[in-house]
Amino acid sequence: MCTGITFTDEKGQVYFGRNLDLDDNNYGEHPLIVPRGYHMQYRHMPAKEISKAIIGMGMNVGNYPLLFEAGNEDGMCIANLNFPKHAYFSEEVQTDKEYNVTPYEFMIWVLDSFSSVKELKEALKDTYLVGTPFAPSMPIAPVHWLISDGKDTIVVEQTKELGLVAYDDGVDVLTNSPDFWWHLQNLNNYLGLSSQDVTNTTWNRQKLQFQGIGTGQLGLRGDSSTQSRFVKAAFLNANYPTQEGENANVAKLFNILWNVAMPYGSVVNENGAVEYTIYSSCYSQATKTYYYRRAKEAMIHSCSLTEENSVGTEIVDLK
Numbered sequence: 001m002c003t004g005i006t007f008t009d010e011k012g013q014v015y016f017g018r019n020l021d022l023d024d025n026n027y028g029e030h031p032l033i034v035p036r037g038y039h040m041q042y043r044h045m046p047a048k049e050i051s052k053a054i055i056g057m058g059m060n061v062g063n064y065p066l067l068f069e070a071g072n073e074d075g076m077c078i079a080n081l082n083f084p085k086h087a088y089f090s091e092e093v094q095t096d097k098e099y100n101v102t103p104y105e106f107m108i109w110v111l112d113s114f115s116s117v118k119e120l121k122e123a124l125k126d127t128y129l130v131g132t133p134f135a136p137s138m139p140i141a142p143v144h145w146l147i148s149d150g151k152d153t154i155v156v157e158q159t160k161e162l163g164l165v166a167y168d169d170g171v172d173v174l175t176n177s178p179d180f181w182w183h184l185q186n187l188n189n190y191l192g193l194s195s196q197d198v199t200n201t202t203w204n205r206q207k208l209q210f211q212g213i214g215t216g217q218l219g220l221r222g223d224s225s226t227q228s229r230f231v232k233a234a235f236l237n238a239n240y241p242t243q244e245g246e247n248a249n250v251a252k253l254f255n256i257l258w259n260v261a262m263p264y265g266s267v268v269n270e271n272g273a274v275e276y277t278i279y280s281s282c283y284s285q286a287t288k289t290y291y292y293r294r295a296k297e298a299m300i301h302s303c304s305l306t307e308e309n310s311v312g313t314e315i316v317d318l319k
């Protein structure tokens, strides 16, 4: 499972991050940069030179970027999260659509081609996500996407029933299945939650007494299921006041993510493998810095886009 969240600071600069929840795998993901000037090959569209430097977590497969989540130098950000049982990508190219993009190209395409989420939403009306796998050994993953530019946040999903849909995400969070619309409706079951404590009351002749703080949250679930993480992340993100400055905002993002993280050993999947929060990350537009912390370390690492590393034809590995 995974959780993505975003917010802006007092100056409107975007902060965007995610937990990657997975079993131990051999993806070898690490921070990387796709520089301005990188020649991006698309499967069903013309190749294009990348015009905006991109930084994030991903894999470098023979100078080809497979991204997990990333941001560009203008502050547009995107993450892909698992969307099992619902995502649908037919292998048929849709000739009536202007843009036929594969799911593994989608993040680069979004970050390179659009200056705003508003602009992207228009283009998505004429877009199909084609299920061509990257390689036979790497089948298409069932994913959906959280995308934000600080002004607007959307979730993009493609299902058999509805096709490609871009939902406005007014709570700035995303987890996994079911579909985003379900999660939004589910939030209505929690509208009694509050950061304010409740007051004492009486039931028949029995006085019910306030025992300590946090009572406004009674009923907020803390388990690792996709449904519960969505509600908790949305509640925390909505109640955490706007912070000033890079440090406080990066701390805010990690504080929320760690509250919906899966500690090692607490979740075992259907294959008997431990699924846990492998890493948590935060991209800050203000300083073009990508922060991340892996589960088995206490330290937060950071790497930034600079004048030097933002231009080139080769992917920059920041291991």
Ligand SMILES: C[C@H](CCC(=O)NCCS(=O)(=O)O)[C@H]1CC[C@H]2[C@@H]3[C@H](O)C[C@@H]4C[C@H](O)CC[C@]4(C)[C@H]3C[C@H](O)[C@]12C
Pocket: 001, 002, 020, 021, 022, 027, 066, 067, 068, 080, 081, 082, 083, 084, 103, 104, 133, 134, 138, 139, 140, 141, 142, 143, 176, 177
């Ligand atoms: C599984 C990962 C998301 C974690 C997650 O949401 N887990 C939830 C599990 S569940 O809902 O509870 O089932 C996603 C995030 C990034 C994905 C990878 C990236 O998209 C890069 C490539 C893209 C290729 O098309 C498929 C392999 C792949 C290497 C992807 C494999 C997998 O889908 C990853 C690793």
